[in-house]
Amino acid sequence: MKDQKKMWSVFSLKHVLVVSLALNVGLIFRVLYEGEKNLSGFCLENKEAFMAEADAHVSKNTSLVTSTAATPTEVRDGVIDLGHGDPTMYERFWKRTGDKTTVVISGWQSISYFSDVGNICWFLEPEFANVVVRLHRLVGNAVTEDRHVVVGTGSSQLFLAVLYALSPPNASEPMDVVSAAPFYSSYPLMTDFLKSGLYKWAGDAHKYGEDRPYIELVTSPNNPDGLIRQAVVNRSEGILVHDLAYYWPQYAPISSPADQDIMLFTVSKTTGHAGSRIGWALVKDEDIAKKMTKFIELNTIGVSKDSQLRAAKILQAVADSYDNVGCNSEESETFFDYGYNVMKKRWKQLREAVNKSSLFSLPDFPLGTCTFSGRTFKSQPAFAWLKCEGEIEDCENFLQSHKVVSRGGKHFGDSTKYVRICTLSRDETFNLFIERLSTIKTRNSYTN
Ligand SMILES: Cc1ncc(COP(=O)(O)O)c(C=O)c1O
Numbered sequence: 001m002k003d004q005k006k007m008w009s010v011f012s013l014k015h016v017l018v019v020s021l022a023l024n025v026g027l028i029f030r031v032l033y034e035g036e037k038n039l040s041g042f043c044l045e046n047k048e049a050f051m052a053e054a055d056a057h058v059s060k061n062t063s064l065v066t067s068t069a070a071t072p073t074e075v076r077d078g079v080i081d082l083g084h085g086d087p088t089m090y091e092r093f094w095k096r097t098g099d100k101t102t103v104v105i106s107g108w109q110s111i112s113y114f115s116d117v118g119n120i121c122w123f124l125e126p127e128f129a130n131v132v133v134r135l136h137r138l139v140g141n142a143v144t145e146d147r148h149v150v151v152g153t154g155s156s157q158l159f160l161a162v163l164y165a166l167s168p169p170n171a172s173e174p175m176d177v178v179s180a181a182p183f184y185s186s187y188p189l190m191t192d193f194l195k196s197g198l199y200k201w202a203g204d205a206h207k208y209g210e211d212r213p214y215i216e217l218v219t220s221p222n223n224p225d226g227l228i229r230q231a232v233v234n235r236s237e238g239i240l241v242h243d244l245a246y247y248w249p250q251y252a253p254i255s256s257p258a259d260q261d262i263m264l265f266t267v268s269k270t271t272g273h274a275g276s277r278i279g280w281a282l283v284k285d286e287d288i289a290k291k292m293t294k295f296i297e298l299n300t301i302g303v304s305k306d307s308q309l310r311a312a313k314i315l316q317a318v319a320d321s322y323d324n325v326g327c328n329s330e331e332s333e334t335f336f337d338y339g340y341n342v343m344k345k346r347w348k349q350l351r352e353a354v355n356k357s358s359l360f361s362l363p364d365f366p367l368g369t370c371t372f373s374g375r376t377f378k379s380q381p382a383f384a385w386l387k388c389e390g391e392i393e394d395c396e397n398f399l400q401s402h403k404v405v406s407r408g409g410k411h412f413g414d415s416t417k418y419v420r421i422c423t424l425s426r427d428e429t430f431n432l433f434i435e436r437l438s439t440i441k442t443r444n445s446y447t448n
Contacts, residue, residue: 090272226381250339
């Protein structure tokens, strides 16, 4: 009896151990499986949903891995993704500059929250502020005298900071925010994302008829159609915000220094360093600059110093190259010349491909003389605002059937007959796109 009891207790102990081991192994597999499922399913879907509208580089058709490796992330399984404004075109130029634009930050550096406590924008790195002023003076695209520089985590953060700064805190209704269609697709999304009580998206400025204070966003050159723009509502209760992300000489002739009260710029489109997430605002009014600074203080307690220092180094390299023009023939191509030449070539290729069929059309731009380069040329924007002619009503769908991802006109407050296509991708991707576009001769879908 005693032996039987002992046997049972040994057996049950063994049994329990085996069952427990089996359960644990099962559990481990389950955790691994669920984890993988989450990574490739739920998380990815959520991330994609978030990124789908942003002009960033996580593609609807790619995995989460978007390394900075040389393989074009814009092409997967034959699908060319030009739906985002990712400026990878500039990689080739910056590779050539080698160590001149390398930034080394030691472990002890950039530790403090503070950069310049005497400045309204106390987290603004003086090195960055100085080179911003230097570059605007060199290019002649914006007045910097009597302006406050406010740095932001991309001009996206400055956009939100400006809405906060311009909206009366105690108004009975949120302030209207408008922009003329086609407008940058992120404006309505960013404006209404947090359902602020201070401001709200009020749509196409051309259709705005309310008799109350409003903010008008003027993007010039415009994203998506590349046109040079002015305010359209023109009422005394309006406050203007000029988004001049593309007012640089590789995209459009610089006609005169912009002299607006609030101007937004970004390294994303100036030099292509979108990943550094640095933008700046030139702001005339001290109180507005203070409120914008407050917003960023409460939002992110400042802006990465490491990124500001890197952006400063890059902008310095751009400005320095003009000090040395003609001194060293090996390094004769300056940054804006490089950008201008690539864009010129791309727009020529694009127009030739579009002219080969009657299915598409592109906007035309007036000739202008650039005060910076002395060249007379037509705008060669960062985006092509492509129209599907004839019976094709949904241009985004049509191109998708030819394995080209674009962003449809509806996102920009316009017709589905239009799509926006990014022209700032890597050479390989852009050439592939031109090849693909040239082969589309009929309304039939891609059959390969
Ligand atoms: C007109 C315009 N403004 C702002 C931004 C945002 O720039 P950032 O990368 O600095 O946030 C973009 C990006 O595509 C843009 O096209």
